Amino acid sequence: MATFEHLPDGAHQAGGGVSGRVHQVRAFKPHVLDHLKKVYSAYGKGSWTPEQTAVFLKTVQHDTPSELALELADDKDWAQDTFFKYMTSSVTSVVAPPEEQDLSWPLSAYFISSSHNTYLTGNQLSSDSSADAYKNVLLRGGRCIEVDVWDGDEPDSDSDTSISSSDEEGTTSKSKKRLSSVKDKLPSSLASKLEKTSLGKKLDKHISTTPTTTATTATSPTSPKSTTRTTSPKSTTKTTKPSTTTTTPPISPTTKKDKKKRIKIPNSSSKTGSNPDSSGTTPLTKTSSTSSTGPADPTLHRVTSLKEPRVYHGYTLTKEVSFREVCVAIRDYAFAVTDSPLIVSLEVHCSPEQQLTMVAIINETWAGLLLPEPKEDATSLPAPGDLRGKILVKVKYAPPPSASSTALSSGGDTPPENVDPNSAAKAKKASKIIHALSKLGIYTRGVSFKSLTQPEATMPTHIFSLSEGGVSEVHAKSARELFEHNRCYLMRAYPSGLRIRSSNLDPAVFWRKGIQVVALNWQNWDEGMMLNEGMFAGTEGYVLKPEGYRPSKPLPEPEAGTAPQAQAVMHYTMDLTITVLAGQDLPLPLGDTKPTGFRPYLKVEIHVEEPGERHGTTDAVPDDGKEKEGEYKAKTKSLKGIDPDWKGQELVFKGIPGVVPELSFVRFLVRDDEIGKDSLAAWACVRLDRLREGYRFVHLMDGRGWRRRGWCL
Numbered sequence: 001m002a003t004f005e006h007l008p009d010g011a012h013q014a015g016g017g018v019s020g021r022v023h024q025v026r027a028f029k030p031h032v033l034d035h036l037k038k039v040y041s042a043y044g045k046g047s048w049t050p051e052q053t054a055v056f057l058k059t060v061q062h063d064t065p066s067e068l069a070l071e072l073a074d075d076k077d078w079a080q081d082t083f084f085k086y087m088t089s090s091v092t093s094v095v096a097p098p099e100e101q102d103l104s105w106p107l108s109a110y111f112i113s114s115s116h117n118t119y120l121t122g123n124q125l126s127s128d129s130s131a132d133a134y135k136n137v138l139l140r141g142g143r144c145i146e147v148d149v150w151d152g153d154e155p156d157s158d159s160d161t162s163i164s165s166s167d168e169e170g171t172t173s174k175s176k177k178r179l180s181s182v183k184d185k186l187p188s189s190l191a192s193k194l195e196k197t198s199l200g201k202k203l204d205k206h207i208s209t210t211p212t213t214t215a216t217t218a219t220s221p222t223s224p225k226s227t228t229r230t231t232s233p234k235s236t237t238k239t240t241k242p243s244t245t246t247t248t249p250p251i252s253p254t255t256k257k258d259k260k261k262r263i264k265i266p267n268s269s270s271k272t273g274s275n276p277d278s279s280g281t282t283p284l285t286k287t288s289s290t291s292s293t294g295p296a297d298p299t300l301h302r303v304t305s306l307k308e309p310r311v312y313h314g315y316t317l318t319k320e321v322s323f324r325e326v327c328v329a330i331r332d333y334a335f336a337v338t339d340s341p342l343i344v345s346l347e348v349h350c351s352p353e354q355q356l357t358m359v360a361i362i363n364e365t366w367a368g369l370l371l372p373e374p375k376e377d378a379t380s381l382p383a384p385g386d387l388r389g390k391i392l393v394k395v396k397y398a399p400p401p402s403a404s405s406t407a408l409s410s411g412g413d414t415p416p417e418n419v420d421p422n423s424a425a426k427a428k429k430a431s432k433i434i435h436a437l438s439k440l441g442i443y444t445r446g447v448s449f450k451s452l453t454q455p456e457a458t459m460p461t462h463i464f465s466l467s468e469g470g471v472s473e474v475h476a477k478s479a480r481e482l483f484e485h486n487r488c489y490l491m492r493a494y495p496s497g498l499r500i501r502s503s504n505l506d507p508a509v510f511w512r513k514g515i516q517v518v519a520l521n522w523q524n525w526d527e528g529m530m531l532n533e534g535m536f537a538g539t540e541g542y543v544l545k546p547e548g549y550r551p552s553k554p555l556p557e558p559e560a561g562t563a564p565q566a567q568a569v570m571h572y573t574m575d576l577t578i579t580v581l582a583g584q585d586l587p588l589p590l591g592d593t594k595p596t597g598f599r600p601y602l603k604v605e606i607h608v609e610e611p612g613e614r615h616g617t618t619d620a621v622p623d624d625g626k627e628k629e630g631e632y633k634a635k636t637k638s639l640k641g642i643d644p645d646w647k648g649q650e651l652v653f654k655g656i657p658g659v660v661p662e663l664s665f666v667r668f669l670v671r672d673d674e675i676g677k678d679s680l681a682a683w684a685c686v687r688l689d690r691l692r693e694g695y696r697f698v699h700l701m702d703g704r705g706w707r708r709r710g711w712c713l
Contacts, residue, residue, distance in 0.1 A: 013140055015137075015141075017140075024090050028084070029584050035648075039083075040080050043060070057072070067091055092696055093697060094691065095686050103383055103384040103385030105383055105550060106383060107382065108488055110545060113143050113535075115519060116494050117313060118137050118145040118146045119146075119311050119312070120521075123502050125316045126317040126318060128318070129313070129319050129321040131326050131328070135333045138342075139336055141541050143340060143540075146347065147346050148313060148347040308323060323357075324365070330391070335389055341387035362393070362440065371390055374442060382443060392443055393440040394446055396441075398438035401435050441461075444463050460489070463489070463517070466492070467495070468494070469496055471493050486516070487514060491515045492516075492518075492519060504521055507528055507535070512663050514549050529705065531685060534666075535665075545662075549569070572661070573658075576656070579649070580713075582643075583602070583645075585643065585709050586598075586644070587670075589679035590680075600639060601637060602636045603633060604651050606666055608632070635651070664687070668683060684701065697713055
């Protein structure tokens with residue numbers, strides 16, 4: 001399991017489908033050539049006639065009609081060199097090219113390549129938040145990303161945060177209290193394991209250490225504030241740079257209330273005397289105007305400074321990044337590799353004032369990429385093909401405010417006289433998301449899950465979000481209803497909050513429940529991300545579900561003792577034989593530099609639906625959705641070096657039941673045979689319906705998910 005504090009750009013990194021791109025073999029080493037010569041000799045003496053070539057391509061390789069048309073176009077004999085040329089082509093990859101994508105079904109009919117806590121570069125407690133993490137995921141083909149947004153602080157001219165000692169102490173005290181609370185809630189077994197890790201020691205140190213902080217502040221009516229902050233054991237000095245022009249006087253105690261209402265909206269041109277930030281925008285303040293029917297939408301007036309929302313993992317030690325910077329990164333890379341629609345899942349923890357800032361930043365940064373506000377609510381979900389080049393905002397749904405509730409959501413301090421105080425209090429408590437932000441969610445309206453029978457469960461545009469444990473609970477009580485819901489409506493599953501090292505769940509378990517958006521920690525490299533790569537290889541981040549998982553026809557009545565997924569699609573019993581000939585240029589395990597000490601073996605695992613899932617027993621969500629080895633596995637013997645010759649060892653799998661090809665996977669793992677640990681050197685993952693027969697090359701990724709030139713035949 002590998003995590004990375006400094007993420008690569010993602011253009012050549014797996015996780016979202018890079019293995020489905022064109023792969024070719026450049027040259028063969030002698031031991032591989034020997035195997036290919038034997039293959040050529042086995043199917044004909046001398047040159048192959050067109051008839052012999054056709055027999056080989058059809059009955060051994062099972063090439064497609066379109067491939068055959070190209071390969072047999074010249075109707076000439078195949079000499080040995082012609083055969084070698086064929087074997088170097090992309091046609092001989094073990095991964096079949098995806099069928100032409102049909103993006104005409106409703107959104108609920110697709111599995112969508114999805115990221116959890118996209119902003120993090122490492123673990124869930126102390127890693128950095130970075131806009132580059134969005135670039136990485138989007139270049140790898142992610143089509144649903146997550147942004148956790150919190151109130152920001154007053155920025156200085158360096159876009160950093162300068163705070164007084166009292167503010168710092170208060171923030172530190174709150175952070176410690178929250179972290180201590182989080183730690184206390186961990187199960188004892190997990191807490192004891194955490195204490196022994198470097199992450200746990202860092203957490204304990206932060207909770208127990210009381211920093212000594214002193215501050216010296218000098219201000220003048222005509223110059224900006226300068227703050228010198230000294231913190232034991234480290235000392236830092238921050239001085240804000242004066243702006244060249246100022247259009248408003250310094251904030252005084254009498255204007256504190258106005259200061260709270262500052263937000264920012266786009267400014268298309270920079271005017272003399274304004275104080276735009278680096279993105280060319282100018283701050284605004286908010287005031288409320290009223291009419292005879294009650295308070296109207298707030299109006300906005302320009303000011304010279306304000307605080308902007310930040311993105312980070314709340315109640316942890318993770319570093320933050322500005323919401324604006326994240327939005328810019330999303331804009332720049334949203335459609336860099338595909339124009340299929342991008343879902344941006346907003347987890348909003350901001351005050352109403354900063355939510356207005358979010359709206360302004362979104363409208364400015366994503367101008368032209370957002371869907372227009374509809375005149376009326378949608379009665380069905382659109383098709384991804386109709387949303388190309390568009391960003392779909394997923395945000396908590398807040399019903400349109402009535403005249404009375406408008407006063408509450410627009411910042412009024414007291415309700416109108418004709419509103420009952422008790423109902424006003426309830427409305428204010430329930431309205432955590434302002435309508436101006438909520439209405440950006442058009443086809444992806446987040447709704448808090450209570451049950452599958454709650455009124456919102458039939459709203460076409462809703463999407464429920466459940467943790468992996470939440471899915472298990474719902475499935476245990478209402479398996480058929482859960483499956484039926486996910487045929488017609490959207491659902492998102494995400495990893496447990498206890499996965500502090502950013503490990504992943506087994507996504508296939510949740511895909512088999514019909515869940516479209518299975519969010520994974522892309523900054524981590526493990527089985528979950530390998531399966532995600534196998535699912536979305538060569539696609540646009542959208543994979544059409546098997547027919548029985550779509551809203552095409554009613555489900556048949558369930559047989560006794562079976563889960564709905566057993567009735568929805570055909571299940572097969574599979575026999576599979578993999579003959580391993582040789583490897584060439586195998587990557588070394590991460591950190592290794594000496595090929596002479598490398599003892600690779602190839603392990604093959606089959607990931608299929610387990611009996612408990614299919615028959616609706618207590619093991620319907622195996623191991624609570626935790627990732628694990630495939631139930632069916634076999635391996636070769638260990639050899640030496642990066643060019644092993646396994647000489648045709650057979651790995652045989654017989655009578656595997658309950659196979660749904662579109663939801664089953666074959667993992668190829670190259671490991672180093674070591675004492676005490678078998679480090680991962682390279683891997684590949686193929687969805688079973690994309691696994692090609694015949695003599696094929698398995699193109700390998702290294703331990704970081706990077707494409708390498710190594711392969712196995």
